[in-house]
Amino acid sequence: MTRPHPRILPYGTAAIAEAAVLIRDGGIVAVPTETVYGLAADATNAAAVARIYAAKGRPSFNPLIVHVANLAAAERIAVFDADARALAEAFWPGPLTLVLPVRGDSGIASLVTAGLDTIAIRVPRHRAMQGLIAASGRPLAAPSANASGGISPTTAAHVAGSLGGNVPLILNDGATEAGLESTIVAGRTVLRPGPVTAEAIRQHLEHHPGEGRGPVGTSEVTTRNADHDSPPTGPRPSPGGREGGVTAPGQLESHYAPKKLLRLNAIEAASNEWLIGFGEVAGDVTLSASGDVVEAAAKLFDLLYAADANERPTIAIAPIPSEGIGEAINDRLRRAAHR
Ligand code: TXA
Ligand code: MG
Numbered sequence: 408m409t410r411p412h413p414r415i416l417p418y419g420t421a422a423i424a425e426a427a428v429l430i431r432d433g434g435i436v437a438v439p440t441e442t443v444y445g446l447a448a449d450a451t452n453a454a455a456v457a458r459i460y461a462a463k464g465r466p467s468f469n470p471l472i473v474h475v476a477n478l479a480a481a482e483r484i485a486v487f488d489a490d491a492r493a494l495a496e497a498f499w500p501g502p503l504t505l506v507l508p509v510r511g512d513s514g515i516a517s518l519v520t521a522g523l524d525t526i527a528i529r530v531p532r533h534r535a536m537q538g539l540i541a542a543s544g545r546p547l548a549a550p551s552a553n554a555s556g557g558i559s560p561t562t563a564a565h566v567a568g569s570l571g572g573n574v575p576l577i578l579n580d581g582a583t584e585a586g587l588e589s590t591i592v593a594g595r596t597v598l599r600p601g602p603v604t605a606e607a608i609r610q611h612l613e614h615h616p617g618e619g620r621g622p623v624g625t626s627e628v629t630t631r632n633a634d635h636d637s638p639p640t641g642p643r644p645s646p647g648g649r650e651g652g653v654t655a656p657g658q659l660e661s662h663y664a665p666k667k668l669l670r671l672n673a674i675e676a677a678s679n680e681w682l683i684g685f686g687e688v689a690g691d692v693t694l695s696a697s698g699d700v701v702e703a704a705a706k707l708f709d710l711l712y713a714a715d716a717n718e719r720p721t722i723a724i725a726p727i728p729s730e731g732i733g734e735a736i737n738d739r740l741r742r743a744a745h746r
Contacts, residue, residue, distance in 0.1 A: 411572045413437070415563050418535050418580035426578055427542035435459055437552040437566045437577040438539050440531040441584045442502045442602065443559040443708070444566050445474070445549030446574060447539060453516035456548050460518070462573040465555040470521040471548040472504050472589070473528045476540050481505075481528050484513040484546060490612055494592065497611040500532035502585050502602040506593035519548045529589055535580045551588060552577075558663055558715075558743070561586050561708045568712070586705035587735050597630040600735040602704070605630050630734070663708075665715045665722060669744045673723035681719035683710050688725035700733040707736060711743065 416422040418439075426436040433455040435448045446462060448455035450473045460467050475481050478495050485507035487495065494505060509515060509526035520526050531537060540547055551559035553569040560566045563579035590601030595612065597605050609628040676682035676691065684690020686698030692710060694703035714722040727736050 413567055413570070413572060413574045413577050415567065415577045415579050418538075418578055422578055423535070423538040423542050426539055426576055429576060430455075430539065430543040430545060430547070433458070434576075435462055435574060436539065437560075437563070437570070437574045438535050438549070439563075439578065439580045439583055440474070440502075440533045440536045440549075440589075442531075442587060442589050443561055443583055444552040444563070444577075445472075445536065445547075446552035446566075446570070447474070447536070447547040447549040449543065449545040450519050450548035451514045451516060451545060453518050456516050456518045459548060459550060462570055463550060463553070463555045465550065467518065468521045469550075470523055470527060471519050471550050473515060473519060473526060474531050474536055474540060474547045474549055475528065476537065477530055480546065481530060483510070484515060485509055485526050485528050490595065493611055494608065495530070498603050498607075499530035500537070501530070502532075502589040504529040504589045504591045504599075506591060506598065515546065516548075525593070527591060533580070533583075535578050539578070556664060558665060558708050558711050559588055560712075561705075565708070565712050582705070582709070584705065585732075586707055586709075587732065587739060590735070595628050597628065600630060600738045602732055602735065604731055604734065606731075663739045663743050664745070665711045665743060667715055668721050668746070669711075669714075669740070670721065670723040671740055671744050672726045674725070676723050677721070679719060680721045680723040681714050681717055683714065683722065683724040685725040685727055690725060694725075694727070698728075700728065700731050700736065703727060704732045704736055707739065 429436050430449055433452050435446055435458045437444050438447050446459050448459050491505050491507055504527050506525050506527050509520055552566045553560050557569050561583045563577045566577050585602040587601055590603040591599040605628050673682055674688055682690040684693035685695055685703055694706050727733050729737050
């Protein structure tokens with residue numbers, strides 16, 4: 408039985424302590440990170456991890472990201488090569504997830520990796536997620552804290568709206584900073600564009616040429632838009648359903664989706680549309696009047712939630728340049744518009 412409303416506690420020592428008790432008891436807690444709010448559980452406890460899947464209604468073949476305090480903790484769970492260590496040192500703590508071979512003695516529940524021999528791992532920067540990791544003393548598996556297929560939450564109110572009583576406790580620490588999910592990198596392939604751009608990754612690999620990955624001194628970084636490709640590290644295809652047949656884990660075609668239809672690259676609104684503007688396209692509301700893609704990323708999901716909630720039946724959104732984090736914005740918009 409689910410309760411209709413979650414408890415929402417403001418960030419603070421008492422809230423972290425209470426959340427940590429829930430985590431150690433095998434429960435789930437929604438907690439902010441610098442990207443989006445996550446739905447956290449003890450990654451070493453299979454029953455706890457199962458509660459995440461149940462609360463989200465997430466297909467169990469879709470693996471989760473594990474959050475740890477620092478690189479040393481990550482190295483107890485995953486095997487790092489020179490490239491991975493270079494990226495970790497450059498971008499952790501921060502919005503970068505690395506897909507790496509999982510260690511046999513990691514202690515991570517196999518439900519977290521959905522049976523893969525790789526694991527997605529990151530060191531978050533946010534004080535609430537770091538506080539919860541420290542207070543619980545556990546690595547925390549945490550997908551975005553939304554119902555499966557929905558828009559990732561950037562506020563506690565989004566989490567409550569999407570998951571309702573399926574989550575007992577939400578730590579509220581305001582709107583998240585980046586507003587888009589972490590960049591996911593496997594080897595030299597970007598599986599999901601995000602706040603750490605492919606260009607930034609390329610720059611940091613330049614000085615750390617990987618062994619046996621092409622000519623030494625080159626640093627080719629490819630973005631594999633998983634809508635069309637399957638990554639080398641992907642799991643075997645899984646049986647049907649709306650989210651079935653997935654080749655690239657989590658990179659489902661219809662994902663991050665508002666409930667309403669979404670029209671991309673709109674310059675003007677039709678009479679039934681609510682237009683989300685950017686730069687010169689003013690819209691009913693704007694992602695960034697000055698045309699700043701970082702500001703737009705931070706506001707994107709909040710405005711999509713708002714668009715779903717208002718009275719206009721259809722959403723339209725202005726064109727966003729694919730520069731910097733704009734690449735990740737357009738990745739999310741393509742998925743949000745896909746039907
Ligand atoms: O910013 C974020 O990454 C947020 C916060 C809470 O950390 N988390 C997040 O998790 O976006 P989630 O579960 O919504 O997305 C995780 C993605 C999925 O696309 C999943 O398939 C992929 O990571 N993933 C997990 N393990 C993987 C693996 N071993 N190989 C490839 N992709 C993997
Ligand atoms: Mg998600």
